[in-house]
Amino acid sequence: MKEEFVNVGKPVPKKDAYEKAIGRATYIHDLKLPGMLYGKILYSRYPHARIVHIDTSKAEKLPGVKAVLTGYNIPEIRIGFYKDNTPLKKGKVYAMRDEVAAVAAIDPEIAEEALELIEVEYEPLPAVFDPEEAMKEDAPLIHEEHKTNVLRLPWKLVAGDVDEARKNSAYVVEDQFRVTRVTHCCMGTSGCVAVFDPQDNLTLYSITQIPYLAQRDFQEALKAMGLTGKKVRVIQTTIGGGFGSKLDTHCYEYIAILLAHRTRRPVKITFTREEEFKYTSPRQPAIIRIAQGCDR
Incomplete structure (x- = not known):
């Protein structure tokens, strides 16, 4: 067996350690491009509701506002595991x-003020907040297109003969466990900056942990925007913590892309700590049933 390895068993210097130690590392909140606008997002007031009407006219007239988007004036971009999510919701x-x-506005304060001027009329619908309640036959149906509240995964993982292993075990311990929702609490909150060049090629500065997979997903978004054959460049800025929270593309990244293309200027979206807790992807709560067997 080879005893000498190039990396295994040897200290590997952290390439960005010096920049971080002297405070020179560039995080997403530090990034500022010429002519950059600031994006903010308006979120739903209800856990389940129909959108009856959206009036953005007052926000559009506010000085300093450069673009206002809703699900009704953007291309049909489908995202997520089942491609059933969109950057901005309609319906x-x-x-x-x-x-x-x-x-998108010339500064964050104007962007926040513009959000307050957007009028949304909702028709509240029955909601469910517990997975076991959601599985009941009389539970409100949330995603009508799926015709069920139960997520149908396209795979089933099987390893060995479970029934045989249970039968041959001297002891079997089985119980149900619950884990609650957990926010990752990264030191750096979420954010990105999107910018198009004159040829409609996209550069996205992001704190993503999956730059290559993100590049593929954003390429699909550009196709939906009618920008077929354009280049996508994802630049990973210094990440202020991840812990798995950035192993996907997120709606705010697509929104920044749409705003940047609409305004023809760089657009930056960053989250406050409150927004990070409320609107980013946590570890989901779960109810888990586990059985373990052992011999003597």
Whole structure:
């Protein structure tokens, strides 16, 4: 067996340690591009509701506002595991973290003020907040297109003969466990900056943990926007913590892309700590049943 390895068993210097130690590392909140606008997102007021009407006219007239988007004036971009999510919702909202409208303005304060001027009329619908309640036959149906509240995964993992192992075990311990919702609490909150060049090629500065997979997903978004054959460049800025929370693309990234293309200027979206707790992807709560067997 080879005893000498190039990396295994040897200290590996952290390439960004010096920049971080002297305070010179560039985090997403530090990034500022010429002509950059600031994006903010309006979220749903209800956990389940129909969107009856959205009036953005007052926000559009506010000095300093450069673009106002809703699900009704953007291309049909489908995202998520089942491609059933969109950057901005239209028709219905399914959670209080659902994105309803977005604004780009010359500074964050004007963007916030513009959000307050957007008028949304909702028709509240029955909601469910517990997975066991959601599985009952008389539970309100949340995603009508799926015809069920139970997520149908396209795979089933099987390893070995479970029934045989249980039968041959001297002892079997089985119980049900619950884990609650957990926010990752990264030191750096979520954010990105989107910018298009004159040829409609996209550069996205992001705190993503999956730059190559993100590049593929954003390429699909550009196709939906009618920008077929354009280049997508994802630049990973210094990440202020991840812990798995950034192993996907998120609606706010697509919203920044849409705002940047609409305004033809760089657009930056960053989250406050309150927004991070409310609107980013946590570890979901779960009810888990586990059985373990052992011999003597």
